[in-house]
Amino acid sequence: MKLFRETSTQNRTDGLFKFITLIGAAILLLIIAALFVQLIRSSELAFKTFGWSFIWSGEWNPIRGQFGAASSIYGTLVSTAIAMLFAVPLSIFIALFLVELAPPTISRWIGIGIELLAAMPSIIYGMWGLFVFAPFMGKYIQPFLQSVFGNSVLFQGPPIGIGMLTAGIILTFMILPFISAVTRDVFGMVPSVVKESAYGMGATTWEVTRQVTLRYGIRGIIGGAFLGLGRAIGETMAVTFVIGNSHRIVPSLFAPANSITATLANEFAEASEPLYLSALIELGLILFVITFFIQAVSQIWLKRVRKSMGVQ
Amino acid sequence: MKKRSRVWRKGFNHAISGMAAISALLGLIVLGWILITVISKGLAAYNVDFFTRLPTPPGMAGGGLANAILGTLLLTVLAGLMGIPLGLLAGIYLSEFGQHARFAESVRFLANILMGTPSIVIGIFVYTFLVAPLGHFSAYSGAVALAIMMLPVVARTTEDMLQMVPKELRESALALGAPRWKTTLQVIFRSAKSGLLTGVLLAVARVSGETAPLLFTALNSPYWPSGLDQPVANLTVTIFNYAMSPYADWQRMAWGASLLITLGVLALMLVSRLVLKERKTK
Numbered sequence: 001m002k003l004f005r006e007t008s009t010q011n012r013t014d015g016l017f018k019f020i021t022l023i024g025a026a027i028l029l030l031i032i033a034a035l036f037v038q039l040i041r042s043s044e045l046a047f048k049t050f051g052w053s054f055i056w057s058g059e060w061n062p063i064r065g066q067f068g069a070a071s072s073i074y075g076t077l078v079s080t081a082i083a084m085l086f087a088v089p090l091s092i093f094i095a096l097f098l099v100e101l102a103p104p105t106i107s108r109w110i111g112i113g114i115e116l117l118a119a120m121p122s123i124i125y126g127m128w129g130l131f132v133f134a135p136f137m138g139k140y141i142q143p144f145l146q147s148v149f150g151n152s153v154l155f156q157g158p159p160i161g162i163g164m165l166t167a168g169i170i171l172t173f174m175i176l177p178f179i180s181a182v183t184r185d186v187f188g189m190v191p192s193v194v195k196e197s198a199y200g201m202g203a204t205t206w207e208v209t210r211q212v213t214l215r216y217g218i219r220g221i222i223g224g225a226f227l228g229l230g231r232a233i234g235e236t237m238a239v240t241f242v243i244g245n246s247h248r249i250v251p252s253l254f255a256p257a258n259s260i261t262a263t264l265a266n267e268f269a270e271a272s273e274p275l276y277l278s279a280l281i282e283l284g285l286i287l288f289v290i291t292f293f294i295q296a297v298s299q300i301w302l303k304r305v306r307k308s309m310g311v312q
Numbered sequence: 313m314k315k316r317s318r319v320w321r322k323g324f325n326h327a328i329s330g331m332a333a334i335s336a337l338l339g340l341i342v343l344g345w346i347l348i349t350v351i352s353k354g355l356a357a358y359n360v361d362f363f364t365r366l367p368t369p370p371g372m373a374g375g376g377l378a379n380a381i382l383g384t385l386l387l388t389v390l391a392g393l394m395g396i397p398l399g400l401l402a403g404i405y406l407s408e409f410g411q412h413a414r415f416a417e418s419v420r421f422l423a424n425i426l427m428g429t430p431s432i433v434i435g436i437f438v439y440t441f442l443v444a445p446l447g448h449f450s451a452y453s454g455a456v457a458l459a460i461m462m463l464p465v466v467a468r469t470t471e472d473m474l475q476m477v478p479k480e481l482r483e484s485a486l487a488l489g490a491p492r493w494k495t496t497l498q499v500i501f502r503s504a505k506s507g508l509l510t511g512v513l514l515a516v517a518r519v520s521g522e523t524a525p526l527l528f529t530a531l532n533s534p535y536w537p538s539g540l541d542q543p544v545a546n547l548t549v550t551i552f553n554y555a556m557s558p559y560a561d562w563q564r565m566a567w568g569a570s571l572l573i574t575l576g577v578l579a580l581m582l583v584s585r586l587v588l589k590e591r592k593t594k
Contacts, residue, residue, distance in 0.1 A: 017493035018409055024401025025410070025419045028467065031460055032422045035433070038440045093335035101329055102336070110336055117343045119581050120574065121521025123551050127570050128346045130555060131353075131563075173342050180339070204325035227428070234430025236524040237552065261432050261524070265552075268436070268528050284436040288429065295428040299421060 035288065043282035045275055054282060060247040060263075062271070067279035069286060071247040075164065075259040076287075079239060080232045082168025082253070087175050087232075088225050092214075094176075095183035100205055100213075111184070118177035126241035129170040134161035134242050137169070142254055156252040160244075165253040167243040174238055175228035182224025186217035189309060219305045226298030234291050236261040260287045347574075354571020357564045367534050367550075370559045377569055379536045383451075383545040384573075386537055387530060388520045390455035395462030395519075396512055402463070403470020408496055420471075423464040432524035434460050439528040451537065451544040454530025458519040465518060469511025473504045510584045517580035521573050523548035547573050 046054060050067060057068025094114070098107045138161030145155050190213050198208045214221075244256020245266055260283050271277045361376040368375030402419070410416025434457050442453035477500045485495040501508065526532075531543035532550055547569045554566035 014492040017491075017496070018405075021401045021405035021409065024398045024403075024467070025405040025416070027398055028402055028419055028423050028426065028463060031463070032426060034441070035429070035437050038437055039433075042440045042444075090335050090338070093332040094339060096328075097332035097336040101332055110340065113340050113343050116578065116581070117339065119517060119577055120346065121523075121548070121577055123521065123523045123548050124346065124350060124570050124574055127551060127555055127566065128349055132345070132349050176339060204321055206325040206328040207321070209328075230428045234428075234433070236430065236432045240552075241555070261430065264432050264436065265524060265527060268439075269531070281436055281440065284433050288433045291428060291430055291433070292425055295425045296421075299424050 039281060039285040039288060043278050043285050045278035046282045049275060050279075054279070055286070058247075058249055062267070062273070062276050065273070065275055067276070069260070069279075069283055071249050072258050072260045072263045072283060073286065074249050075167075075243065075257040076233060076261070078164055078253075078257070079167045079171055079243065079259055080229065082165065083171035083175055083232045084225065084229060086169065086172040087179055087228060088221075090172070090176060091179035091183045091224075091228075092221065094180045095187050096209055098180075098184050099187040100209065114177045114180055117173070118181070121237075122174065122235060123237040125170055125174055125238040129166065129238060130162070130241040133170065134166050137161045137166045153251045154253050157254045159254060160256075162242050162244045162256060163252075163254050164243065164257040167239045167257070167259070168253075170238050170242055171232045171235060174235060175232050178231060179221075179224050179228040182227065183217075183221050186220035186224065187213055189220070190216045219301070220309070223298055223302035223305055226294060226301065230291050230294040230298065233294065234261065234287060236265050240265045260284075350567070350571050350574050353564075353567035354574075357568030357571075362565070362568055366536070367565070368561075370557065370562060373561055375565075377545075377547065377550060377565060379533070379545040380547045380550045380569065381572065383530075383533075383537050384520065384547045386544065387451065387454050387458060387526070387546055388516060390452065390540075391458030391462055391519055392512075392516060394455065395459035395515065396466055398459075399463045399466025399515070400470050400508070402467035403474065404496055406467065406471040407474035408492070408500075420468075423467050426460070426464040427468070430524070431457075431461060431522050432527070435525035435528050438525070443529060448541065449529060449531040449543040451530055451540045451542065454526045454544065454546070457525035457529045458522060461519050461522065461525060462515040465515040466511055469514065470508060473507030473511060474500055476507065477503050506587045506590060510588050513580050513584035513587070517577050517584070520580070521548065521577045523552055527552070 046067060050057065054067065054069055055073065056070050057066075058070040059066045059068045060071055061067075094110075098110060102110065138159045142155070142159030142161070142165075146159065149155050194216065195208055195212055198212045203211070239259050240262040243259055243262050245258055245262060246256040247258055247263075248255075250257075264280055264284060264287075268277075268280050271280055361374055362378075363376060363381065364378050365374070365376035366379055367377060402423070406416050406420060410419070438453050438457040438460070442456060443449055474496075481499060481503060482495060485499040486492070490499070526546055526549050530546055530549070532553060533543045533545045535545070537544045551566045551569045551573070554562040554569070557563065
């Protein structure tokens with residue numbers, strides 16, 4: 001309600017101010033719209049040539065002009081699945097340790113450490129993965145897995161270090177901090193009255209965690225896991241260094257593979273044929289659509305969770 | 313609930329606690345392992361030449377990455393010049409004019425989506441409209457890609473920080489007859505200063521270590537930066553190219569560049585933490 005009349009110049013400058021800030025906001029919308037339009041327009045040639053079969057065709061042969069995204073999509077999905085499989089339980093354990101078990105000082109220091117891990121540029125993970133972690137995998141972990149599981153389909157082939165499993169583990173290290181941070185916050189949001197009454201009944205720490213904290217926070221943790229998933233799927237440098245860059249789909253996790261991001265990073269600069277370039281851009285479009293969907297779902301989900309938990 | 317003996321329950325609890333501690337330790341071990349590797353291998357690459365000379369052709373010893381250091385600074389500053397003001401404007405709009413509007417709600421939604429969009433997709437996007445039509449890789453296209461990554465981060469933190477300023481402050485300034493723009497820029501901004509600075513620093517930290525958006529935009533170059541419409545050397549793409557090369561000398565340089573990038577990002581993080589702390593104690 002306006003109590004006093006504003007002078008007209010004031011009105012005008014304020015209108016202008018609002019308009020200028022609106023430009024900033026509108027540019028954000030414009031960028032997303034332009035992203036879609038540009039990627040669709042630039043991948044038109046590949047789409048016209050291969051149609052929908054681009055998605056499930058496994059042949060990627062630049063020399064013969066045959067392009068199918070299956071090997072890249074497969075690699076992205078499998079490496080991300082490995083990362084989620086490791087990262088989600090680990091994050092829950094880490095959050096449990098930080099919130100319930102560790103003394104506050106230690107908890108704070110580990111918290112800072114995890115933040116540092118999150119801030120580390122992904123190319124550093126890539127360098128470390130290629131020169132330090134992959135040889136470590138090839139020398140110790142992979143022979144160990146082979147000796148335990150025998151020659152099962154998943155662990156076939158020479159232990160060369162790089163490959164799908166190593167990429168998945170490096171991704172685990174990368175998304176661990178994000179999921180841990182969300183899980184820690186969710187654990188902290190559980191009202192202490194609820195937890196204390198369970199402790200009062202004689203429950204152990206684990207019983208409280210499993211039956212009170214996890215139940216209370218499960219949806220928040222799922223939201224956090226989704227955020228981690230979005231990051232893992234789009235991660236480029238860390239994966240490109242260690243996945244091995246092979247367009248063949250094989251079941252063994254020790255074999256070199258490829259992901260959408262690794263294919264783009266390795267081949268985009270050398271793609272000279274218009275069709276080749278267009279196929280790569282279509283890969284980028286697929287990646288964008290997947291991450292857009294994951295981000296949208298996790299946002300809507302987390303918003304609902306926050307509302308139901310009474311925050312904001 | 314199943315009945316279990318007290319000993320079993322206690323034992324299980326200890327086992328879980330132990331696993332939780334091991335998980336946390338694992339995180340720290342990975343962090344320590346990465347840091348120690350980067351520091352020890354990075355320091356081995358440092359000498360005066362590293363910071364002052366151009367790279368040498370493969371196989372030749374010596375040389376440095378002075379051009380890439382300069383190029384990364386150049387790209388980050390250029391990106392900041394575009395991304396920070398636009399981000400601040402968008403943040404002001406969201407906080408001051410769009411608390412309950414549907415348009416602002418969708419901007420917020422899409423800003424979060426843009427934050428989660430893979431950086432390599434942004435690189436391709438910029439390639440399709442700034443590199444391909446003009447026919448050459450360029451410094452400004454790299455800067456635009458980085459600016460697009462900064463924009464949503466700055467916008468969202470700006471909104472959060474402005475929202476933390478008490479409503480009374482806003483209302484008293486307006487009640488004194490100050491126009492909206494003055495209220496925002498001279499009263500609210502002043503009170504949210506350190507928070508805004510933190511947001512900007514975090515955004516800069518986030519993009520300065522990025523590689524993927526530069527691969528197809530700024531590319532890389534063995535020469536000094538010579539113009540904004542030319543490919544420009546930068547540390548991250550140099551790391552990518554050198555690490556993948558078979559030359560031991562280049563790999564050594566890549567480690568040196570890795571340490572530099574890590575230190576830069578961590579320093580930015582540290583400063584932003586200190587800025588925020590100072591505000592809390594005030």
